[in-house]
Amino acid sequence: MVTALGHIALRTKDIEETARFYREVMGFPEAFRMHDDNGNTTTIYMYVSRSQFLELFPGGNTPDVHTPETIGYCHVCFEVDSLEEAYRTLKERGAPIDREPKTGFSKCLQFWTHDPDGNSIEIMQLPPESLQAQANARLAK
16 A cells, blocks of 8 residues: 655745755755746755655744654654765754764664754664664565
């Protein structure tokens, strides 16, 4: 039935600034834009990987306040081949570093940043001993 996570949609305060962050800092190419009848940008799709996108919408003006107790969206996580390389690259590109690299409880490697709208972003590498890698080996079809 479900074959993949297709996209995550984010409402942005400044769609161009958020698209620039994901393009220039995170390294995601812009896949395409959609416009209304007046030519205004209504959506920008950023390409993450095969069939996986970030969908950016304009018009946000009320920040979402996330606390450890908030129900709902918490963060987005992007998997990388090398945490060390991703950390170095994102720092060089000016990404804010919210939490330094460490080994998580699941034995994954991770660090944290955020986009211009304050959305938390986890960067994660899955070494073979991580619970996620073990689940992938057991469950992937």
